[in-house]
Amino acid sequence: MDSHANLISSLRSGDVRALSRAISTVENRAPGWSDLLKALFPYTGHARVIGLTGAPGAGKSTLVDQLARHYRKAKNPHFSRTERARNGAPATSVTSLDNYTVGIIAVDPTSPYTGGAILGDRIRMQEHFSDPGIYIRSMATRGSLGGLARTTADVATVLDAAGRDLIMIETVGVGQDEVDIVRLADVTILILVPGMGDDVQTIKAGIMEIADIFVINKSDRDGAEHVEKEILALQSLAARRDGWTPPVVKTVASEGKGINELGAAIADYESYLKKQNLELRKSSENWQERLVEMLRDAMLEKARAQLSDGNLAKLAAEVAEHRRDPYTLVEEIAGKVVK
Ligand SMILES: Nc1nc2c(ncn2[C@@H]2O[C@H](COP(=O)(O)OP(=O)(O)O)[C@@H](O)[C@H]2O)c(=O)[nH]1
Numbered sequence: 001m002d003s004h005a006n007l008i009s010s011l012r013s014g015d016v017r018a019l020s021r022a023i024s025t026v027e028n029r030a031p032g033w034s035d036l037l038k039a040l041f042p043y044t045g046h047a048r049v050i051g052l053t054g055a056p057g058a059g060k061s062t063l064v065d066q067l068a069r070h071y072r073k074a075k076n077p078h079f080s081r082t083e084r085a086r087n088g089a090p091a092t093s094v095t096s097l098d099n100y101t102v103g104i105i106a107v108d109p110t111s112p113y114t115g116g117a118i119l120g121d122r123i124r125m126q127e128h129f130s131d132p133g134i135y136i137r138s139m140a141t142r143g144s145l146g147g148l149a150r151t152t153a154d155v156a157t158v159l160d161a162a163g164r165d166l167i168m169i170e171t172v173g174v175g176q177d178e179v180d181i182v183r184l185a186d187v188t189i190l191i192l193v194p195g196m197g198d199d200v201q202t203i204k205a206g207i208m209e210i211a212d213i214f215v216i217n218k219s220d221r222d223g224a225e226h227v228e229k230e231i232l233a234l235q236s237l238a239a240r241r242d243g244w245t246p247p248v249v250k251t252v253a254s255e256g257k258g259i260n261e262l263g264a265a266i267a268d269y270e271s272y273l274k275k276q277n278l279e280l281r282k283s284s285e286n287w288q289e290r291l292v293e294m295l296r297d298a299m300l301e302k303a304r305a306q307l308s309d310g311n312l313a314k315l316a317a318e319v320a321e322h323r324r325d326p327y328t329l330v331e332e333i334a335g336k337v338v339k
């Protein structure tokens with residue numbers, strides 16, 4: 001724990017290199033990663049986490065970029081850090097910057113933040129790199145050691161502890177991983193676009209259900225009304241448990257159109273949660289998911305420690321040869337783990 005003391009104090013004072021180092025430690029599950037998270041946890045709970053998901057090319061990165069600018073300019077009372085200070089955790093004083101600070105996590109193999117060819121036409125992202133108030137991090141999407149959703153959540157924890165007021169997580173909405181990732185956000189935004197065969201019906205049902213706000217980006221194209229109608233039709237079928245009706249916001253992210261409206265929709269949802277006293281409930285529900293995942297990881301690790309590789313192969317062979325039944329075997333191993 002002691003070895004992390006310097007890292008943590010640098011990170012807390014706004015040192016971006018320390019932030020990067022802490023994130024790498026957590027992302028790579030490098031030695032001491034869990035002690036680092038334990039030490040950082042008391043400093044968390046201040047940041048707002050916004051998850052943005054949608055098909056590749058929908059304009060997520062462009063929108064994140066615009067929202068980042070929006071929040072860097074605005075002193076948005078809904079993101080007040082002191083307001084979020086709970087559990088007696090000290091309010092962070094991270095930078096000398098007056099405005100709200102942003103952390104971006106891109107969990108998207110096609111993301112331009114990762115560099116490469118796509119970055120070429122996105123000169124404006126360069127601006128951000130010179131603004132210490134915006135920190136951008138791409139997650140390795142393959143071979144993620146702790147499970148993608150969990151690792152992303154842990155990286156968000158580091159950003160939160162580093163005093164970032166607003167954390168945006170961009171992810172392509174295709175698989176269960178993505179659903180799990182955006183589920184961890186305080187506000188979940190689903191980005192749809194007109195045409196492209198991107199009919200609302202084809203979107204993974206789980207994602208439709210967890211969207212707090214719908215964005216129809218590329219509204220400069222034909223068919224935005226059609227997408228809106230489809231969303232409204234789906235909404236009329238099922239009311240949400242929390243009574244919130246997700247608004248539909250039309251944007252042209254590439255031109256910065258509709259960004260203020262989106263900011264307002266986010267603020268509306270925030271105040272709705274606050275008014276209905278749903279913030280803590282939502283957060284508890286998120287933690288329930290996370291705890292189950294953390295437990296599963298921890299148990300599995302223990303089970304693996306019990307079984308050397310050779311041992312597992314031997315047992316598997318015994319099951320394959322019907323010399324053992326797998327049900328009893330798993331019960332036996334699980335029993336040893338819990339002890
Ligand atoms: N016509 C139009 N193009 C857009 C809009 N928003 C983004 N784009 C373009 O769509 C392409 C994909 O955007 P990007 O943000 O990388 O999408 P992502 O894969 O969802 O992150 C880029 O060339 C953007 O310039 C928009 O509102 N209208």
Ligand SMILES: [Mg+2]
Nearest residue numbers: 060061111112
């Ligand atoms: Mg992207």
